[in-house]
Amino acid sequence: MAEPGPVLVEFDRVGMRFGPQAILCEVSFRLERGKTLAVIGESGCGKTVTLKLIVGLLKPTDGRVLFDGNALSDLGERELAKERLRVGFLFQGAALFDSLNVFDNIAFGMRAIGVAEKEIVDRVRRHLQEVGLPANVETKMPAELSGGMRKRVGLARALALNPELMIYDEPTTGLDPVMSDVINQLIIRARSQAPRTSVVVTHDMNTVRRVADRVVMLFPLARLPAGERQLIFDGTPEELDRCQDPRVRAFVEGDSSERIEQIEDESAPPAPPPEGDTRDLSTFRARPDGTPG
Numbered sequence: 001m002a003e004p005g006p007v008l009v010e011f012d013r014v015g016m017r018f019g020p021q022a023i024l025c026e027v028s029f030r031l032e033r034g035k036t037l038a039v040i041g042e043s044g045c046g047k048t049v050t051l052k053l054i055v056g057l058l059k060p061t062d063g064r065v066l067f068d069g070n071a072l073s074d075l076g077e078r079e080l081a082k083e084r085l086r087v088g089f090l091f092q093g094a095a096l097f098d099s100l101n102v103f104d105n106i107a108f109g110m111r112a113i114g115v116a117e118k119e120i121v122d123r124v125r126r127h128l129q130e131v132g133l134p135a136n137v138e139t140k141m142p143a144e145l146s147g148g149m150r151k152r153v154g155l156a157r158a159l160a161l162n163p164e165l166m167i168y169d170e171p172t173t174g175l176d177p178v179m180s181d182v183i184n185q186l187i188i189r190a191r192s193q194a195p196r197t198s199v200v201v202t203h204d205m206n207t208v209r210r211v212a213d214r215v216v217m218l219f220p221l222a223r224l225p226a227g228e229r230q231l232i233f234d235g236t237p238e239e240l241d242r243c244q245d246p247r248v249r250a251f252v253e254g255d256s257s258e259r260i261e262q263i264e265d266e267s268a269p270p271a272p273p274p275e276g277d278t279r280d281l282s283t284f285r286a287r288p289d290g291t292p293g
Contacts, residue, residue: 008033008068008165008197009054015062016049022221023049025230026063029216033164036191036198038212038237040251045218046230047201051167054199055087056080067165085113088163092170094154096142102128103138106157113161127156130193131186148179152186159190166190168200172207184210205252209237219247 009031016024023046031037039047052058053065056072064071067083075083096105106124115123125135131152142150151171158166168187172180184207191198191211200211208215217233217240224230233240233248240252249255 006032007066009199010066011050011053011063012066013063014053014060014065016046016053016058017061024053024060024218025221027218027231028063029231029234031197031199031214033197034191034195035213036187036200036211038208038215039199039201039218040203040208040215041218042220042251044222045220047218048169050218051169051199051201054165054167055084055089085161086164088158088161088166090151090154090158090166090168090171092173094142094150096150096153096157098142100142101138102133102140102142102145102153105142105153106160109157109161123160124156127160128153130159130189131156132182147174148176148182151175151179151183155183155186155190162194164195164197166196166198168198168202170202170204171200172202172204177206180204180206181210183207187211208240212237215240217248217251 007030011027011029014024014027015022027046027050029037039050041047049058053060053072054067056065056067056075059073064073066072068086070083072080072083097108100108103124106127107120110120110123124138128135128137133149133152133156137145137149137153142153145153166187171183171187175183187198187200187207188211190196198211200207202208213236215233215235215237216231219230219232221230232245233243235243240248243249243252
């Protein structure tokens with residue numbers, strides 16, 4: 001058997017289109033084993049689509065997505081299912097099964113692949129401990145848990161199958177600053193306790209700086225000038241902080257001034273017709289001062 005290559009995930013000029021709407025265009029990057037990649041960008045730039053492509057839930061319209069050297073679009077459903085067992089996923093809202101208690105939520109994936117019940121008990125308790133939850137939460141239902149506790153149960157469930165690749169979708173969304181830092185620490189711990197590669201989609205710059213080895217930033221295609229790459233940044237968190245691209249700076253610093261101007265320009269009423277134009281002025285909206293606009 002060939003030795004595993006240094007690259008676990010690769011996007012090779014990937015494009016993704018839904019009907020006439022293009023979401024990704026010629027996106028290329030590589031993720032080395034054992035590294036943590038943060039994917040950032042405005043809402044609607046294709047971050048969630050990127051995650052779905054990584055696990056083969058979507059097939060790219062153009063280009064290739066490779067996982068451990070294999071193009072996912074070339075694999076059959078049975079082979080894809082086998083590859084997905086190598087991936088753990090912490091969903092944005094934890095996505096726990098409402099009808100199952102904490103123990104059964106964490107045990108769900110292990111039971112699905114036939115792990116012995118005695119080993120399941122050991123693994124559930126070990127992973128609960130790893131995410132800082134006491135044993136007495138095993139019998140609680142998801143509705144009885146705080147947002148931070150649900151996130152930690154979701155992480156324990158994802159880690160229970162010992163994945164090679166962990167995917168985190170907005171792991172700190174909706175959490176207070178202290179619990180956000182707890183989740184960041186758990187992401188770091190999960191990486192340090194086993195050889196594990198990670199992809200983190202986030203808007204939280206504290207998370208980026210705490211957990212990422214590398215950062216890529218996508219920009220919405222609808223606002224991208226013709227001929228420019230959609231991946232407008234690829235580098236370390238330190239390089240991100242020094243990047244002078246105004247689009248990167250606006251995102252990192254949370255500065256909406258330029259975006260507000262764009263929104264106002266897009267929503268501005270049409271200009272009135274020139275003097276002497278005989279077109280029906282009723283088609284123009286009136287400004288607050290009563291003049292047509």
